[in-house]
Amino acid sequence: MILKGKLVHQGIEVPDSSRSYCGSAAKQPQVISFDEIIWAETVGNAINLSYIQLNADKTKGELRMTRLRIEDEEPQSGASPPVYILNEAYADSKRQKRLYVIVNPHSGPGHARKLYHDHAEKLLKAGRCEITLQTSNYIGHAEELMKDLDIEQYDAIVCVSGDGLPHEVMNGLAKRPDGAHILATTPICQLPGGSGNAMCYSLNGTVDVSVACLNIIKGVAMPTDLMAITQRNRPTRYSFLSQSWGIVADCDLGTDSWRWMGSFRFELGLLIKLISGNTYPCKISYKLACPEERKSVIAYFSENKASGISQKLDEHSLDLKYGTVDDQIPQDWTVETHRDMVNFYVGNMPWMSSDAIVFPYTLPQDGAMDMITWDSDVKFFEGLQRFIAMTKATHVNNPRLIYRKVVAYRLEPLSEHYLSVDGESYPCEQFQVELLPRAGCILSRGDYAAVP
Structure with missing residues (x-):
């Protein structure tokens, strides 16, 4: 079946036989968005069109293929309809990657x-x-x-x-x-x-x-941005996502043998660890990117978000500004000892899983890492509520949870527990992390999709 199509500003308007109008069988037009179109080419007397049809909130998609004939005049650009469609669909993106x-x-x-x-x-x-x-x-x-x-x-x-x-x-x-x-x-x-x-x-x-x-x-x-990690007598490693020490690392790495459960292993591990009441003593040192008051963190986020996302690629050095874990801690860093740490978590992306937006104030190019800490001043149900709050990022409103923006930090474990880097197990020993601005590269369709 060949559909009749009309080029419009947003895409291609075609009849939609799956809908009825006022209870009748009349066809109501739909628009196949240029954003959804992934290929178009002339085959015989019609255009073969491939697109990924998205639902209303763009969280699910389905591959669709159809044949259509453009009924109106040629595009003003002078290009043939398939060429025009691909130009609009891809804009600055490279085709046929x-x-x-x-x-x-x-x-x-x-x-x-x-x-x-x-x-x-x-x-x-x-x-x-x-x-x-x-x-x-x-x-x-x-x-x-x-x-x-x-x-x-x-x-x-x-x-x-x-x-x-x-x-x-x-x-x-x-x-x-x-x-x-x-x-x-x-x-x-x-x-x-x-x-x-x-x-x-x-x-x-x-x-x-x-x-x-x-x-x-x-x-x-x-x-x-990327993060550089140093430990004694080990080469520098690089992280794109997170580092965790405490209950999150235990729930992740401590349930590794339960991978067959999928993401449920995290929830089960969390319940077990909250009931146990474990603490994870450590010493942390850090250099702030902005004052740690919540209003300053939000202002830092808002200012960087307003400046937009740059797509200019250029080489950035992997050299370390603050040295390694073997160097003295700089005098302008804050040093703290936490005997009853429950959760130390640093991230460079907002979502740590599909149901946990742990770092809602992080951006891909803001020149800072987001650090969360909380000590053992919480009981089982309050701790559980904090994790549940991460599904909607409301945990950041809790005054007993400290949310900071840092450019570098050092953590010294004072007990033997798991240390997780991007979900991978690292030796439980002192380590230092430094933010490397714009040192990595990802793909994005115009913006950082998950930024709130």
């Missing part, structure tokens, strides 16, 4: 391979992406693959996994002689194949695979 796709079949509940082959692959191919497929076979494999990858042959690296695989990819690229340049100019993306999928949710506002594919197909490369 060359993707290096890495699938981790062991991520989360183990569904990553099925998710890719049953869903993601056909979407990426419908957008005419060129795909090189690779499987990550063991821990550290992706990091090894990055050392010799001919990066000039690809427009983006796509991780079908949880948040651990992007962490490996990033650190593998950083080891190369041209690591700083590659990290700053090569987008690293995620299709939601793990338990947490925080990168996917932070960039898309959903973990729906169709929406994530649309962001990859049509996204524009955008700089993002």
Whole structure:
């Protein structure tokens, strides 16, 4: 069936036989948005159109294909209708991206391979992406693959996994002689194949695979801040998401053997740890990016959000301004000892899972990390309420939860517990973290989707 289409400002107007008007069988027009269109080409006497139809709040999508004939006059640009449609649909985004796709079949509940082959692959191919497929076979494999990858042959690296695989990819690229340049100019993306999928949710506002594919197909490369981590006698590592010490790290890494449960393992681990009443003594030192009063944090966020998101890619140094964990703590840092710490959490993206917007005041290029701390002045139900409040970001209103913007910090564990970096286990020893402005690269469709 060939539909009659009309070019309008937002896209292509076509009849929608699925709707009725005032109870009649009359067809009511719908508009296929340019934002949803991923390919158009003339085949025979009609245009073959591929698009990902989004729901009202753009959290779910479905691949659609239709044949149509443009009934009105040629576009004013003089281009043929398919060329005009693609120009409007892609604007500044590169078409037919060359993707290096890495699938981790062991991520989360183990569904990553099925998710890719049953869903993601056909979407990426419908957008005419060129795909090189690779499987990550063991821990550290992706990091090894990055050392010799001919990066000039690809427009983006796509991780079908949880948040651990992007962490490996990033650190593998950083080891190369041209690591700083590659990290700053090569987008690293995620299709939601793990338990947490925080990168996917932070960039898309959903973990729906169709929406994530649309962001990859049509996204524009955008700089993002990274974080450099040093520990004694170890090479510098890089983090894009978070570091946690305390109850969150225990709920994550302490439930690793429960990955078959999916994201529910976090909730179950949380209940167990809250009941146990564990504390996590540590010493923290930090340099503030702005005063720690909540109004100052909000002002910092608002000012950076108002300045907009830059899409200019340029190489930024991976050199450390504040030294390493082996150096003396600078005199202008604040030093605190917490004997009863319950949760120490630092993040560089807003969502840590699909139901937890932990850091609502973070932005991809604001030059700061968001730090949350709370001590053991809470009972079981209040602690549970704080975590429930993270689903709507209202936890930041709690006066006993401290929310800071920092540019660097150091943590010294005073007991033996888990230390989590981007959801990966790190040695439980003193470490220092420094914000590296605009040192990384992601894909985004015009804005940072999940910023409140």
